[in-house]
Amino acid sequence: DAGVIQSPRHEVTEMGQEVTLRCKPISGHDYLFWYRQTMMRGLELLIYFNNNVPIDDSGMPEDRFSAKMPNASFSTLKIQPSEPRDSAVYFCASSLSRRSSEQYFGPGTRLTVT
Amino acid sequence: DAKTTQPPSMDCAEGRAANLPCNHSTISGNEYVYWYRQIHSQGPQYIIHGLKNNETNEMASLIITEDRKSSTLILPHATLRDTAVYYCIVRAAGSARQLTFGSGTQLTVLP
Numbered sequence: 001d002a003g004v005i006q007s008p009r010h011e012v013t014e015m016g017q018e019v020t021l022r023c024k025p026i027s028g029h030d031y032l033f034w035y036r037q038t039m040m041r042g043l044e045l046l047i048y049f050n051n052n053v054p055i056d057d058s059g060m061p062e063d064r065f066s067a068k069m070p071n072a073s074f075s076t077l078k079i080q081p082s083e084p085r086d087s088a089v090y091f092c093a094s095s096l097s098r099r100s101s102e103q104y105f106g107p108g109t110r111l112t113v114t
Numbered sequence: 115d116a117k118t119t120q121p122p123s124m125d126c127a128e129g130r131a132a133n134l135p136c137n138h139s140t141i142s143g144n145e146y147v148y149w150y151r152q153i154h155s156q157g158p159q160y161i162i163h164g165l166k167n168n169e170t171n172e173m174a175s176l177i178i179t180e181d182r183k184s185s186t187l188i189l190p191h192a193t194l195r196d197t198a199v200y201y202c203i204v205r206a207a208g209s210a211r212q213l214t215f216g217s218g219t220q221l222t223v224l225p
Contacts (some may be wrong), residue, residue, distance in 0.1 A: 004157075043158070043215040091157050103213060105157030 004106035006092050012112045018080040021109045024073055025094030033093040033103060034067055034077050043091070049075065050097070082113045118202045123220040126196075132189040134219050136202030139183040144206050147178060149187045150213070151198040158201065158215070161187065192223045 005024040013019055025032045033048040047057040052069045060067070064083070069075040079086055089110050093103040119137040126132040138147065148163040162169055162176045164185075169176045175188040189196055201218040 042217065045213075093157070102160045102163075103158075104160065108155075108157050 004092055004094055004104055006090075006106035006109050008109060009107060010110045010112075012114065013082055014114055015083055016081045017113075018078065019082045019086075019111060019113075021077040021090050021092075021111070023075045023077070023092030023106060025075070025092070026104055027073065028096065029094035029104070030072070030097050031095045031103075032069060032075050033095075034075070035091040035093065035105075036088045037091065037108075038088045046077070046090075079111075082111075084113045087111055087113050118204055118216055120200070120202050120216065120219045122217065123222070125222050125224055126189075126192045128194060128223050128225050129191055132192040132196065132221055132223070134187040134189075134200050134202075134221060135184065136187070137184045138202070138204045141182050141204050142206075145204050146206070147176065147182075147185045148203040148205070148213070149174070149176065150201045150203065150215075151196075152201070152218070153195075153198040161200075192221075194223050194225060197221060197223045 004026055007022045011019060030051050034046040035043050036046055037043045044059060046059045047067045048055055049069045052072060065079055067077045077090060089108045091105050091108045093105040095103045117140060146163050146165050149161040150158045151161055152158045162171055162174050164176045164178055166178055166182060176185060178185045199218040199220050201215050203213055
């Protein structure tokens with residue numbers, strides 16, 4: 001398996017623009033997680049899905065952030081409108097429920113909002 | 115989930131064993147100890163986990179004290195590629211909640 005795939009790997013955008021980050025989990029995994037990492041706050045969970053259904057979105061910072069999982073092999077994290085403080089590395093991770101604590105992370109998307 | 119305490123940084127000579135400690139004095143009976151690491155600019159990587167018995171896999175060994183209040187991750191023969199931030203996480207297994215990452219230990223393997 002190719003592991004968790006994220007795109008794009010780098011994104012530079014201007015404040016106010018819409019940003020869409022994409023994730024393909026490992027085939028067969030039924031949990032998907034979106035994390036954000038910054039120097040100030042470290043790694044923090046934004047939202048996670050089980051069987052394509054959002055379970056906990058309490059980490060989503062505000063209404064500008066939204067996430068969807070239309071099917072088992074694809075998820076998006078959208079920021080609209082983007083702000084400079086959204087600059088961070090965004091990681092997607094997936095896991096099997098029976099071994100739920102072994103989360104497999106993608107390479108991340110480095111987002112820079114100018 | 116129980117809180118963990120790790121030293122902020124450690125050095126280790128290449129080829130020697132790296133022993134990374136973690137304190138988790140408030141761990142409860144159903145909580146496991148997990149270790150992840152994050153090599154610079156990459157996503158975190160699962161290493162190993164355990165409940166009360168010592169565990170070993172191809173990457174590392176995990177030693178948990180009898181009272182389970184602390185543990186040590188051992189990389190038997192550290193290489194330069196093991197330079198990373200190592201996170202010790204305590205949580206109950208069986209529920210796919212999020213992992214709560216602390217500050218971790220920056221391990222630097224020196225040539």
